């Protein structure tokens with residue numbers, strides 16, 4: 001009898017592993033389809049463009065990690081310093097037994113500073129589209145925080161997703177969105193995302209990291225580093241298209257171009273064709289005139305007042321904010337009012 005149960009358990013485990021593998025493969029296939037579809041559409045547009053989300057394959061994520069350590073790229077170290085200094089303040093706002101939901105969790109580095117300051121953090125739900133990366137990082141966190149429930153959620157947090165129900169005696173549910181990734185959304189997308197936060201975090205709050213408007217020289221240097229890491233990160237979208245979609249971009253015939261568009265308060269990144277050329281993607285060909293660009297990223301810069309207005313528009317209520325003496329970067333506390341039923 002015991003042996004039969006053990007066999008059934010083993011069979012169930014194999015089924016579960018096979019299902020997880022099949023799901024992961026289906027997600028990869030879907031992601032490649034989306035990439036092909038979006039690249040076709042983007043290359044057919046009058047101003048060629050592609051979403052910055054396609055930067056982040058394994059190589060692109062590693063390049064981004066290198067960007068974060070560059071002397072010219074101030075946002076990461078400034079935000080880390082803010083977290084080091086003010087995490088106890090943030091934790092006091094969170095209260096005991098709170099749970100943290102991190103959007104686009106990456107390597108789960110920054111959240112440790114919050115968790116270390118929190119009073120008995122109850123649960124941590126990192127959300128990321130890359131399951132392999134997320135589950136690996138979650139394992140490390142479980143080892144270091146034995147009392148913490150770590151429940152990774154593999155999902156695209158810019159689309160609709162469902163969070164697990166609140167735990168019976170848990171405190172506030174607090175979203176964490178560091179790194180100024182909000183700046184890579186178009187204004188309408190940023191509003192939609194914050195709106196979704198107001199809904200999913202009802203009764204809790206969002207801690208939002210945002211890069212602030214500053215001298216164009218500082219911004220220019222941050223996106224045109226001397227070692228060329230940002231240029232490699234930018235070109236990686238073409239490298240990736242060549243590998244995953246069998247495209248034939250001549251990557252080194254595209255120059256990295258990043259500049260501050262002051263009226264729109266954003267850094268724009270482009271890949272500029274250095275000559276007239278034709279590129280094949282799947283069954284289609286696309287021509288680039290000399291000097292024509294593929295627009296790969298916008299990185300909007302904010303003011304605290306502008307962010308407060310955006311938050312209010314999305315149904316969030318501005319609370320305290322923390323910034324560095326040079327006002328380069330900012331972390332904001334935004335309350336998500338309870339629903340009528342909760343109040």
Ligand code: AVI
Pocket residue numbers: 067075179180181182183184223230297298299
């Ligand atoms: C992820 N994101 C906030 C970065 C930024 O600064 O907009 C991406 C990046 N692009 C070039 N360097 C860094």
